[in-house]
Each structure stands twice: as structure tokens, then as C-alpha cells.
Amino acid sequence: MKLFCFKIALPTLFGLFFSVSTCLQAQSIDESIDKIYPQLDQLYKHLHQNPELSLQEKETSALMAKELRDLGYEVTENIGGYGVVGMFKNGPGPVLLIRSDMDALPMEEKTGLPYSSTKKGITNDGKETFITHSCGHDIHMSVFVGTAKMMMQFKNDWKGTLLMVGQPSEENGMGAWNMMNDGLYERFPHPDYAIALHDDPFLPAGMLGYKSGALMAGVDMMNVTVYGQGGHGAAPHTTIDPIVLSAQMIEAYQTIVSRRIAPTEPAVVTVGSIHGGSVHNIIPDEVTMQLTLRSYSPEVREEMISSIKRISENLAKAAGLSEDKLPTYWIRNPYTPALLNDPELTQKMVSVFKNNIGEDKVQEVQAQMIGEDFSRFGLQERNIPISMFYLGATDPETFKNAKEKGLDLPGLHSPYFAPLPEPTIKTGVKAMSLFAMEILKRDEVMMDNKK
Ligand SMILES: [Zn+2]
Ligand SMILES: [Zn+2]
Structure with missing residues (x-):
């Protein structure tokens, strides 16, 4: 690991020092993630078996609030519905927002997994339905909690303010809009950057996908x-x-x-x-x-x-x-704006991933015509650079087999979508935490430079 890090170090004295320290952090973060993984696995399976529909994420958001509060974040609940914000002020520096969505879909799970959801509920227009996390927002929340833990554990390695945002109602395009209308950007420090991830069934677990500029429509x-x-x-x-x-x-x-x-x-x-x-x-x-x-x-x-x-x-x-x-x-008002990843922030992210997770684990992906209301966190008038990356979620064996035989993999919103939890969540926590620490560290470096 060390050798690898030296190889990629920048030629300046300052750059060399910076790259080496990032790699050492990556080593100890692996051990820390291994230690907390059993808790994250339990959390994931609990969330998976207790999904809640858009605008109804009462228990899920209370659980996110509890996890953040237990870690020492200053927690505010019920922002724009069931939105949750956990804030941690860690000295002077930039404000970084990390967002996870929390809602599930009105459909029946057919994966046959031992921890499948059998939950039923009532849709907002009064119909009884099964409920399933078939968009993987339970993976997002598990990574979110893991990242919140890492950011606390490694708080001496970064400075600034962290806003951990649990957003409800992504699937119906209302959640980000509702949180903004309830003063998310006025009641809390105004973010300098916002980052998020989405799991991706078309990448094997352990892989990361990125795209500068247009990502979703x-x-x-x-x-x-x-x-x-x-x-x-x-x-x-x-x-x-x-x-x-x-x-x-x-x-x-x-x-x-x-x-x-x-x-x-x-x-x-x-x-x-x-x-x-x-x-x-x-x-x-x-x-x-x-x-x-x-x-x-x-x-x-x-x-x-x-x-x-x-x-x-x-x-x-x-x-x-x-x-x-x-x-x-x-x-429908609101519409969901296109998700445009900030090129500079995305480039920074790709360097962090390649240097710390592996050159061969990072892949450029295509823009798609699906939508995601994370876009609203960086709308042009707000002028906030945002970046969302894809987190590979499919069992690598299943992926290889499907590729060899030309079979289709179940996509998001499929009743057969079955992420492989351990490598997906571990990679997500590592990627998100190191990216966050790089943003908060980098600006400290830039500010020091300006002094
Ligand atoms: Zn979805
Ligand atoms: Zn989704």
C-alpha cells in the first residue's frame, strides 16, 4: 500500500506529503470499517426488512436520527417531512453536506433472500401494497451511518462542518424540494459542497462508477x-x-x-x-x-x-x-432538475478513489435518462458543486456469470434486485469517508496556503 502511494505522489514536496498521508489513512480506515461492519450489516438487514414508502419514512428517519445522535452529531428532525440533519462542527473550514435518501418502493420483493422484506403498507393514495427497498436506499443509509462513524473516528484528520442529511421521498421527487422549502439551506450552515452515492446493479460490488458533468436527466x-x-x-x-x-x-x-x-x-x-x-x-x-x-x-x-x-x-x-x-x-411541481456533477469536484473524487481503492476499481459510467432529486442540492442559483458516484452492488460472481452467458441483471426497481451487502457497504463507507476527508482537508490546505 505504501509503495503504491509513493508511486502516485505528486512531484512537489507538498504534494508528496499530502498523498502519503492519504494512503496511511486509507490503511487504518480499512481496519476501522472491518470492526464496525457487523453493526452495519445488522442495520442494513433491519432497514431492508422494515422499508417505508415515500412521505412515510417515520421509523427510518427516527433510526437515522438516533444513530447520528449516539455518535455525537447535533440532530434536527422533521425537516420538510421526515428529513433529518446531523451536524458536527469540527473547527473552522468548509461545510460539506453528505446526503442519503431513505424511502422504499410499493412492490413485492422476489429475491428469495433470507432477509427479504415481507412488509405491507398503504400507499399515499390509499392502496394496500408490499414495500421493498428495491432501489437500494437501505444500502445508502448503511453507508451513510458507516461514514458518520468514520468521520467521528477520524475527526482529527479533517476540519470544517459536516452536515449528514437523511432525505425522505426521493422516489416521488418531493423530498429534496420539501427540505429546501423548510429552510435546509437557511437553518443550517450553507454547504460549500454536497456529495452522495447511488448503488448500481450494473457494476460488481467493490467497484465505483463516476461521470463528470451530466449524470442523470x-x-x-x-x-x-x-x-x-x-x-x-x-x-x-x-x-x-x-x-x-x-x-x-x-x-x-x-x-x-x-x-x-x-x-x-x-x-x-x-x-x-x-x-x-x-x-x-x-x-x-x-x-x-x-x-x-x-x-x-x-x-x-x-x-x-x-x-x-x-x-x-x-x-x-x-x-x-x-x-x-x-x-x-x-x-408536477416540483420537476426534478438534471443531475450535473461538478467537474472539478468529480476529478478530485476520482483521484481519491484511484489512489486509495485502486485504479482498476474505478470506472467511468454513461449518463442515463433516469432522474434523482439530489440534483436539487446544487441547483445553479445555489451555486453549490455537487457530485454523486455509483457504488457497485452486484455479487461479482453473478456479474461475471451474467456477462459470460449474455444474461440480463436485475436493475433498480426490479423485484429481483439483490445487492451483496458486505463488499458494497464496506466499499461505500471507505469511498465516501475518504472523499469527504479529502474535501475537508483540501480546503484547509488551500486556506493555509492563502494565509
Ligand atoms: Zn429509485
Ligand atoms: Zn434510488
Whole structure:
């Protein structure tokens, strides 16, 4: 380990000293993580078996609050719902925010693991459902608690203020918005940096993924309600059929990405649900469509929304509908902004990972059109550099086997998603803690330099 560290040390005297000290820290952090792992494993399995839906994370957030309080963090609960902040002031220096999400999904687990979730609950619209951590937010929380422990144990190695943020309701895009609206950035020291991770089923456990710049897309949820003039199914000529009209609209929406958006710009328009009518022989009055829109820039987002409205309105007019029967729209507020990783902060992160976890354990990943409301922590007007990395979660044997045989691995939100806890959590804690210490150390170094 030591030899490896010397090899990567910077040629300046100052750099050499800095790199060596980072590596020594990496060695002792391994031993410390090994020691606390049994507690983290227990915590992970408890969280896995006790998942809670978005906006309902009462017990989960109380548990996160207890873990942080027991470690000596100053804890504030119920921020924007079940949001939790654990603050630790460790002398002068930058403010770093580390975020974990806490919610699970309304679905049944089918992994067959001995610690599978069998929990049921009621969705926010009143339906009974199974609940499962099939996005791996239980892994995130276990890493979060492990990191909180490491940051306390190694508090002599860094200076500044640490904000450990447990965020509710990531899956419905509300949690970060609710915490911001409840004064997260006003009631606590304003962060200089915010960092987070997401587990990744398409990387083996022990691996880390990074991407500078665009990582995840901006997300909109939109409803289009199409009106018509209902009547007997046997006399369509006496009606204006909103089902046929909706079908024309869906066809025409396909030209938005292909003909309105520059081919170099990523964009998605998906109609995910269409509901109208009740029986075979009645032409209904109304159809509702639910769409999701994905984009990376405000201009593309605007173009998609305005195109949907223009197409829908003009097709409705072409069908002979009067002004008072033109389609109506609903767009979920808040939308989820695109997640853009700060290049400088991400570069810093990659160096820490390569130097301390291994050059061959770090891999650049592709941007995707999925969304994550961690983006809201660094919105442009707030001007806070953010970076989220991917944490490999799949059993390396399963991964190898799937690759050799060309099999698909279960992705996030799959009922078969089954992270391998030990190497995933240990790698996550090490990566997150060393990245955090580098940020807090680096700025101390920079400040010392300025003196
Ligand atoms: Zn998810
Ligand atoms: Zn997630």
C-alpha cells in the first residue's frame, strides 16, 4: 500500500506529503470499517426488512436520527417531512453536506433472500401494497451511518462542518424540494459542497462508477386530459371520439424528439398510461394520458412541453372541438432538475478513489435518462458543486456469470434486485469517508496556503 502511494505522489514536496498521508489513512480506515461492519450489516438487514414508502419514512428517519445522535452529531428532525440533519462542527473550514435518501418502493420483493422484506403498507393514495427497498436506499443509509462513524473516528484528520442529511421521498421527487422549502439551506450552515452515492446493479460490488458533468436527466411528469363529445359506440358520426383523438396525439408526440429537438440533445417523451371509457359500446367524453419527459437542458424541456401543448390543442381543433373543450394539462411541481456533477469536484473524487481503492476499481459510467432529486442540492442559483458516484452492488460472481452467458441483471426497481451487502457497504463507507476527508482537508490546505 505504501509503495503504491509513493508511486502516485505528486512531484512537489507538498504534494508528496499530502498523498502519503492519504494512503496511511486509507490503511487504518480499512481496519476501522472491518470492526464496525457487523453493526452495519445488522442495520442494513433491519432497514431492508422494515422499508417505508415515500412521505412515510417515520421509523427510518427516527433510526437515522438516533444513530447520528449516539455518535455525537447535533440532530434536527422533521425537516420538510421526515428529513433529518446531523451536524458536527469540527473547527473552522468548509461545510460539506453528505446526503442519503431513505424511502422504499410499493412492490413485492422476489429475491428469495433470507432477509427479504415481507412488509405491507398503504400507499399515499390509499392502496394496500408490499414495500421493498428495491432501489437500494437501505444500502445508502448503511453507508451513510458507516461514514458518520468514520468521520467521528477520524475527526482529527479533517476540519470544517459536516452536515449528514437523511432525505425522505426521493422516489416521488418531493423530498429534496420539501427540505429546501423548510429552510435546509437557511437553518443550517450553507454547504460549500454536497456529495452522495447511488448503488448500481450494473457494476460488481467493490467497484465505483463516476461521470463528470451530466449524470442523470431532468424529469417531468405531465398529464394531458383530452375531451370529446361522447355517445353510442354504434353511432360514431354523432360524436367526437377522444380515444381516436388521443391515439393521433400519441402518434404525433413521436415527432417531438425526432423532429423538434436537435439530434445531439438527449430527450425522451413517453406516454406511460392512457385511461378513458368504461365499456365496449360507449364513446367516452374524456381520456387522460400520463407522460414522462426527460431532458438535460431547460431549452429542451421547454420545447417538449410547448410541443405537446401545440400538437394536442391543434389536433383537438382539427377534430372539431370548440375552445372550451380543448385539452388541459397538469405538470408536477416540483420537476426534478438534471443531475450535473461538478467537474472539478468529480476529478478530485476520482483521484481519491484511484489512489486509495485502486485504479482498476474505478470506472467511468454513461449518463442515463433516469432522474434523482439530489440534483436539487446544487441547483445553479445555489451555486453549490455537487457530485454523486455509483457504488457497485452486484455479487461479482453473478456479474461475471451474467456477462459470460449474455444474461440480463436485475436493475433498480426490479423485484429481483439483490445487492451483496458486505463488499458494497464496506466499499461505500471507505469511498465516501475518504472523499469527504479529502474535501475537508483540501480546503484547509488551500486556506493555509492563502494565509
Ligand atoms: Zn429509485
Ligand atoms: Zn434510488
